[in-house]
Amino acid sequence: MKRWLTPSFLLMLALLAGSELVVRVFFQRSMSGRFEYGYSPDAGFVENADGTVNLIRAGGRPFFPQTFSRTPPPGTFRVMVIGDSVPRGASVATSYAGQIGEKLRAMGIKAESFDLGIGGNGSARSEIILRKALDYQPGLVILHVDNGDEFEDEREYNRAQAFKSWHPKNWLMKSLFIRRIYEFKTEDIFWKWVPTEVRTLTAVNDNGSKALAGQDPETRRRWDERVRKNTAEGVALARARGAKVLLLTEAREHEDGHGGFYLDDRGLDDLVRPMPGDGVYFLSMKQILQKTDFAPLFSDGTHLRPPGHAFVADAVVEKLLEEKIVAAGK
Amino acid sequence: MSFVSWQYALFLPAIVLLYWQLPWRGRIFLLLAASYFFYGMWDARFLALLLTTTVVDYFGALAIAGRRKSAAKVIGIGLLPLGWLLGCLAFYTAQRTVAEGIIFAAAAFPVVYGTVYHLLWRLPAERQRRAFLLLSLGSNLGALGFFKYFNFFTGSLDALFAKVGWNPGWTLLHVILPIGISFYTFQSISYAVDVYRGVAKPSDDFFTFAAFVSFFPQLVSGPIERRNDLLPQLEKPAQFEIANIHLGLRLILTGLFKKVFVADNCALLANYAFDPKTALNGPWALLGVLAFAFQIYGDFSGYTDIARGSARLLGIRLNLNFNFPYFAASPSDFWRRWHMTLSFWFRDYVYIPLGGNRHGGLNTFRNLWITMLLAGLWHGANWTFVLWGGYYAALLTLYHATPGLRRLAEPEKNPRWKIIFGVALMFAFTLVGWAIFRSKNLEQLGGWFAAFGNWHATVGWTKSFYWWLLHVVPLLLLQIASWKSRDEVEFAWFPWPLRGLVYALLFLLVASSVAPDVEFIYFQF
Numbered sequence: 001m002k003r004w005l006t007p008s009f010l011l012m013l014a015l016l017a018g019s020e021l022v023v024r025v026f027f028q029r030s031m032s033g034r035f036e037y038g039y040s041p042d043a044g045f046v047e048n049a050d051g052t053v054n055l056i057r058a059g060g061r062p063f064f065p066q067t068f069s070r071t072p073p074p075g076t077f078r079v080m081v082i083g084d085s086v087p088r089g090a091s092v093a094t095s096y097a098g099q100i101g102e103k104l105r106a107m108g109i110k111a112e113s114f115d116l117g118i119g120g121n122g123s124a125r126s127e128i129i130l131r132k133a134l135d136y137q138p139g140l141v142i143l144h145v146d147n148g149d150e151f152e153d154e155r156e157y158n159r160a161q162a163f164k165s166w167h168p169k170n171w172l173m174k175s176l177f178i179r180r181i182y183e184f185k186t187e188d189i190f191w192k193w194v195p196t197e198v199r200t201l202t203a204v205n206d207n208g209s210k211a212l213a214g215q216d217p218e219t220r221r222r223w224d225e226r227v228r229k230n231t232a233e234g235v236a237l238a239r240a241r242g243a244k245v246l247l248l249t250e251a252r253e254h255e256d257g258h259g260g261f262y263l264d265d266r267g268l269d270d271l272v273r274p275m276p277g278d279g280v281y282f283l284s285m286k287q288i289l290q291k292t293d294f295a296p297l298f299s300d301g302t303h304l305r306p307p308g309h310a311f312v313a314d315a316v317v318e319k320l321l322e323e324k325i326v327a328a329g330k
Numbered sequence: 331m332s333f334v335s336w337q338y339a340l341f342l343p344a345i346v347l348l349y350w351q352l353p354w355r356g357r358i359f360l361l362l363a364a365s366y367f368f369y370g371m372w373d374a375r376f377l378a379l380l381l382t383t384t385v386v387d388y389f390g391a392l393a394i395a396g397r398r399k400s401a402a403k404v405i406g407i408g409l410l411p412l413g414w415l416l417g418c419l420a421f422y423t424a425q426r427t428v429a430e431g432i433i434f435a436a437a438a439f440p441v442v443y444g445t446v447y448h449l450l451w452r453l454p455a456e457r458q459r460r461a462f463l464l465l466s467l468g469s470n471l472g473a474l475g476f477f478k479y480f481n482f483f484t485g486s487l488d489a490l491f492a493k494v495g496w497n498p499g500w501t502l503l504h505v506i507l508p509i510g511i512s513f514y515t516f517q518s519i520s521y522a523v524d525v526y527r528g529v530a531k532p533s534d535d536f537f538t539f540a541a542f543v544s545f546f547p548q549l550v551s552g553p554i555e556r557r558n559d560l561l562p563q564l565e566k567p568a569q570f571e572i573a574n575i576h577l578g579l580r581l582i583l584t585g586l587f588k589k590v591f592v593a594d595n596c597a598l599l600a601n602y603a604f605d606p607k608t609a610l611n612g613p614w615a616l617l618g619v620l621a622f623a624f625q626i627y628g629d630f631s632g633y634t635d636i637a638r639g640s641a642r643l644l645g646i647r648l649n650l651n652f653n654f655p656y657f658a659a660s661p662s663d664f665w666r667r668w669h670m671t672l673s674f675w676f677r678d679y680v681y682i683p684l685g686g687n688r689h690g691g692l693n694t695f696r697n698l699w700i701t702m703l704l705a706g707l708w709h710g711a712n713w714t715f716v717l718w719g720g721y722y723a724a725l726l727t728l729y730h731a732t733p734g735l736r737r738l739a740e741p742e743k744n745p746r747w748k749i750i751f752g753v754a755l756m757f758a759f760t761l762v763g764w765a766i767f768r769s770k771n772l773e774q775l776g777g778w779f780a781a782f783g784n785w786h787a788t789v790g791w792t793k794s795f796y797w798w799l800l801h802v803v804p805l806l807l808l809q810i811a812s813w814k815s816r817d818e819v820e821f822a823w824f825p826w827p828l829r830g831l832v833y834a835l836l837f838l839l840v841a842s843s844v845a846p847d848v849e850f851i852y853f854q855f
Contacts, residue, residue: 006826015831178841193796194599
């Protein structure tokens with residue numbers, strides 16, 4: 001008579017269980033917050049025993065890897081940039097977040113700057129990052145304000161809530177090992193090997209839903225209101241913790257129908273303009289870029305090329321000097 | 331309900347556990363209820379159609395065998411579709427309704443069918459047998475023709491008449507194609523014909539017969555089972571064997587691997603290459619059709635494996651439907667390996683009744699062409715499917731008429747390099763066939779051929795090709811390893827440590843590829 005559990009079946013179970021154990025012991029950190037979809041309070045921040053903090057590519061929050069001390073070195077002006085894929089850029093070095101530190105140091109100012117941008121993060125998820133970032137005592141927080149990611153914020157919030165349930169559709173992904181394999185395949189193979197055109201076609205429904213939602217004036221009004229509320233809350237929080245805040249509103253490039261381009265702030269400048277006050281400053285990307293031939297600075301109408309980031313970084317540094325937040329040579 | 335869903339992951343174990351606790355009669359009722367629930371999860375209204383064809387075929391086959399049932403029984407069972415629709419009315423909301431005309435038709439059905447049934451019994455014996463066969467064929471083909479081909483033929487005729495300046499203005503109906511109709515109608519037809527030919531006995535028990543027609547593992551996409559293969563297994567209580575559970579689970583795992591890992595990932599590339607907005611070039615035309623070849627194979631043979639595995643868990647064997655089709659050395663070899671139950675169906679119920687190859691020469695080719703054109707049309711209401719059938723008819727004709735090609739299809743007479751060349755050549759022919767099959771219309775097909783005139787390298791092609799390799803190579807390795815056993819998923823001869831490793835690997839490959847809501851291609855047929 002045959003046995004219920006064959007040796008090969010038992011070996012399969014042992015391999016899967018062993019792998020799960022290994023991932024839970026050795027890779028827990030890189031998986032943190034994966035299924036909180038960006039709503040985890042501390043995913044991606046790793047505090048080390050030696051007093052340093054690592055920003056890592058956690059499953060739930062793929063920061064560019066960076067390291068800083070828990071408290072800024074004495075006399076060092078710390079800048080943290082929080083926002084979506086636009087401030088994030090293609091790398092820390094070429095993003096305006098990274099460039100600000102470079103430029104300040106070139107002027108003899110002891111400064112360091114960090115890129116905390118995450119693609120697709122709207123105002124709610126940016127505020128959660130801000131709360132954690134304030135633990136590391138930045139002298140200045142630059143909040144990159146945009147209203148183009150609120151759809152993603154809502155969708156990911158719903159996903160995070162759905163995943164908390166014990167619905168059978170979530171069972172497979174409750175395994176950290178399977179999540180890790182899934183993530184590896186998605187991020188390291190699928191995103192890197194399959195061209196954007198092909199991936200866009202498969203994501204057509206998601207993009208379609210976003211476009212459709214964005215056409216509804218009531219939805220747009222609701223999104224703007226949420227951006228205003230979350231940004232105001234973030235500003236109040238930062239001020240209460242002693243950090244200065246620079247609100248940098250995003251602008252996008254559109255064709256004007258006559259072979260040229262124009263910049264559109266999508267109402268963000270008006271939304272943010274009433275907020276500045278003591279220790280709170282405002283810069284408009286639209287006003288910054290209008291001073292130059294901006295078209296070559298954009299890669300796709302939304303995202304900036306490295307020279308665009310450098311141009312914005314120059315404007316930010318100029319603003320910091322003008323407002324006497326920093327002083328050259330100090 | 332899809333095989334690749336959390337619902338099915340709960341449904342199947344529950345049914346299997348319950349099934350083995352019940353006596354034989356209870357199992358039949360459980361299978362019937364489970365099958366109707368499985369189908370009803372898609373759209374419960376169409377169960378009335380399934381019930382109607384079941385009623386017609388049940389009484390029809392009995393009548394063909396000379397066994398008459400009482401008027402009360404005919405009308406009583408004939409009331410089931412109406413009862414079902416009224417039940418739907420009671421539960422449905424405004425999003426899904428049952429049209430008044432359908433209710434009227436279902437109400438008239440027991441009366442009309444009961445009358446026809448008793449009138450036909452007045453005919454002389456042989457004419458009566460034939461009349462009941464025609465009634466059964468008519469009801470199955472009528473349902474198939476109406477739901478699947480009505481708009482296709484009226485639309486095509488409209489277009490044809492418009493060319494000669496006449497606009498008959500036929501209205502296209504918004505008909506929903508009931509999933510699985512092509513499969514269960516063909517299964518019912520084979521049942522009636524086999525009884526008529528005297529090679530099979532009709533089922534005397536309505537519920538067992540209804541379970542045969544609607545058996546959930548193979549209801550919506552086959553394999554298309556014959557009366558003598560499936561019904562005897564339902565008529566006798568199966569003995570529980572642990573080996574069946576092992577094989578069933580192995581089949582389900584490999585089926586999921588083929589569907590979720592191979593097919594759904596190849597679909598990304600195929601969908602892009604065959605998207606009307608894509609500016610196609612040679613490399614992408616080639617990659618697109620290669621991806622589609624493995625998408626459709628993984629999708630359909632994966633479905634079949636899951637179906638066979640699910641049935642095995644219930645102690646029931648379903649027929650093999652795929653047998654290494656891309657290792658075929660000729661078109662006839664391909665059709666002995668691809669969707670085998672459909673190929674054998676067309677052979678037994680179309681090609682041979684037309685005369686097969688008995689009268690030689692041109693008659694054989696005529697029968698071949700008719701069979702293949704119908705087989706093409708079976709796949710869908712589109713001229714590209716007819717063209718696909720015609721393409722295979724042309725290939726079969728070419729291989730029959732060319733001695734050099736015919737010899738390539740005889741592996742026992744050829745050295746290894748010739749066998750490999752024959753398989754490669756047939757695979758190339760198969761790819762052209764898939765391009766015809768996948769194209770939405772002739773214009774797109776023309777674009778696919780024209781793309782081969784432009785071989786400029788395109789961004790993303792090389793890495794996309796790697797993506798394709800990543801998902802196809804594991805399948806090919808598994809197939810090569812299984813070749814010895816003559817069953818695509820039978821690798822029981824592996825030493826157990828290797829088998830355990832393969833199971834774990836297959837499970838991980840499936841788990842790393844789970845994407846929501848990707849339907850099986852053959853549902854639409």
